[in-house]
Amino acid sequence: MRTHSAARVAAVLVGLEALAVFAIVAWQIAALAGGDTESATSAIALIVLTAAGGILLAAFAFAVWRGQSWGRSGGIVAQVLILAVALGAATGAYAHPTTGLALAIPAIVTFVALVLAARAARPDRDDSA
Template sequence: MHAPGLARAAAAVLALEGAALLVIALMEVFGLGSGGAANLATALALIALTLIGAGALVAFAFGALRGRSWARSGGVVLQVLAIALALASLTLQPVPWAFVIAVGAPGVLGLVLLLASARREAPTREE
C-alpha cells in the first residue's frame, strides 16, 4: 500500500529524530570511554534509555509509514514530550536557544504531521 504524503512526512520526522537520538547515544558512549562519567551505572542507564527512545522513534516511523494507529499514538506522545522539554528549557538562564529550537521545532512539526495524517486517514462517518 502506498503511504499518503502526510504519513511519509511524519515518518521522516520520526526517523530523523530517532537518528538524532542514536547520535546522542553514541556521543554518550564515547564520553563514557573517555572517562567523562561521574557514575558508571547512571551513565549506562542513560545510554540504554536513549537507545530505547531511538528504537521507539524508528519503530513509530515504520508504523506511521504503514498507517498504524499505535505508531501515530506513540509518535504523538513523544512529540508532546519533546515540546514539553523544549518549553521547560526556556526556564534556564541563559536560555539555550539552539536546544529549544532543535528539540521544539521538530516536535511541533512532527505533532502537526501526525495529527494531520491521522485525520486524513480516519474513516469518514455519515450521520
C-alpha cells in the same frame, strides 16, 4: 490500508528524530569511553534509556509508514514529551532558549504532520445521516 503522503512525511520526520536520538547514544558512549562522566553507572543507565527511546521512535516511524494508528499515537506522545523537554531547556536556572527552540520547532512540525496523517487515515464519514 492505503497510506497517504501525510503519513509518509510524518514517518520520515519521526524516523529522523530516531536517528538524532541514536546519534546522542553514540555521543554518550564516546563520553563514557573517554572518561568524561562522573558516574559510569549513571552514564550506562542513561545510555540504555536513550537507546530505548530511539528504538521506540524508530518503531513509531515504521508503524506510521505502514499506516498503523498506534505509531501515530506513540509519535504524538513523543512530540509532547519533546516539547516538555524543550520547555525545560528554555526556562529554569540554566536556561538555554536557543536549545529549547531547536527542540521545539521540529517537535511542533512533526506533531502537525502526525495529526494530519491521523486525519487523512480516518475513513470517510457520511455526516448527512
